[in-house]
Amino acid sequence: MPIATKAPPRAPVVEAWALIQDLILNVQRPRWLALGTEFEITPPQLMTLRRLDPDQPSPMSELARWLACDASNVTGIVDRLEARGLVERRAAPHDRRVKMLALTAEGRAVRDELEARMAEPPAELAALAPADRRALRDILRRATGH
Amino acid sequence: MPIATKAPPRAPVVEAWALIQDLILNVQRPRWLALGTEFEITPPQLMTLRRLDPDQPSPMSELARWLACDASNVTGIVDRLEARGLVERRAAPHDRRVKMLALTAEGRAVRDELEARMAEPPAELAALAPADRRALRDILRRATGH
DNA sequence: TATTGTTATACTCTATAACTATA
DNA sequence: TATAGTTATAGAGTATAACAATA
Numbered sequence: 001m002p003i004a005t006k007a008p009p010r011a012p013v014v015e016a017w018a019l020i021q022d023l024i025l026n027v028q029r030p031r032w033l034a035l036g037t038e039f040e041i042t043p044p045q046l047m048t049l050r051r052l053d054p055d056q057p058s059p060m061s062e063l064a065r066w067l068a069c070d071a072s073n074v075t076g077i078v079d080r081l082e083a084r085g086l087v088e089r090r091a092a093p094h095d096r097r098v099k100m101l102a103l104t105a106e107g108r109a110v111r112d113e114l115e116a117r118m119a120e121p122p123a124e125l126a127a128l129a130p131a132d133r134r135a136l137r138d139i140l141r142r143a144t145g146h
Numbered sequence: 147m148p149i150a151t152k153a154p155p156r157a158p159v160v161e162a163w164a165l166i167q168d169l170i171l172n173v174q175r176p177r178w179l180a181l182g183t184e185f186e187i188t189p190p191q192l193m194t195l196r197r198l199d200p201d202q203p204s205p206m207s208e209l210a211r212w213l214a215c216d217a218s219n220v221t222g223i224v225d226r227l228e229a230r231g232l233v234e235r236r237a238a239p240h241d242r243r244v245k246m247l248a249l250t251a252e253g254r255a256v257r258d259e260l261e262a263r264m265a266e267p268p269a270e271l272a273a274l275a276p277a278d279r280r281a282l283r284d285i286l287r288r289a290t291g292h
Numbered sequence: 293t294a295t296t297g298t299t300a301t302a303c304t305c306t307a308t309a310a311c312t313a314t315a
Numbered sequence: 316t317a318t319a320g321t322t323a324t325a326g327a328g329t330a331t332a333a334c335a336a337t338a
Binding site: 011012013014015016017018019020021022023024028029030033068118119120121122124125126127128129130132133134135136137139140141142143144145146 | 157158159160161162163164165166167168169170174175176179214264265266267268270271272273274275276278279280281282283285286287288289290291292
């Protein structure tokens, strides 16, 4: 058993960030993984679907930048999504090297479902008092500039 | 960058949760990946180091539960951490099937450094007004029961 | 019989390097 | 020459199934 020392005082913003990380690790990550299992898609595939704009195809290079991985990985990820009929590659009008990525009708449906599921706030936040929920939103708006 | 759609009105807690997810995706994830690259460890290895208690070994089965992966994966992850001298397997006194996982001295040092780096709040939160920083902490304390 | 950790296998993700077809 | 995407390769993570040692 460790020696019972008093926890050192932390700046409010440091503690707030730690609590957000707890939320990520204990709530967001398990939900994220379970959602992938349920829909039978891997995490990078899930990120790809969520990132694609339903109304506007994006070049594969943009997806690589967004996944923060090498462009060579995108080939395989897109191959598998395409094999499942969720996305398709299209020619880019302005540059014949570029391939544009678009959601299929089924891909759009899956994406919408994923979005809806991830948008559900965790019980921890939903249980807050109404004033806290509004204050939390307002502070995060100011933080992120939205 | 978030997707700019014309947004229907959302409940405050739904919007707050969306903003937290933005923070995760745009801030936490890139930092997490960069930290792994800098220390030359993979994400599961990083999670393992952060999860291990410096003062108390844990059985491998607990780690598997915590990583939310099959026990067979833990063997390889621990093999690589052990090969780098960051963790070691020890016998469990009460059950000879169980192997306890302990940080080495170097593993403790690496873990402490990782903890310190991840504890730094992102610029978005650090830039908040002092009253907002305190309010954010207080609300998150109430949400998570800390 | 059940459980802990390992091994074997197959698939996916990952980076690096080399290639192609464009620009 | 430079860039977008692909291929080849090797290392790592993942689940499933089978196994040894132990309970």
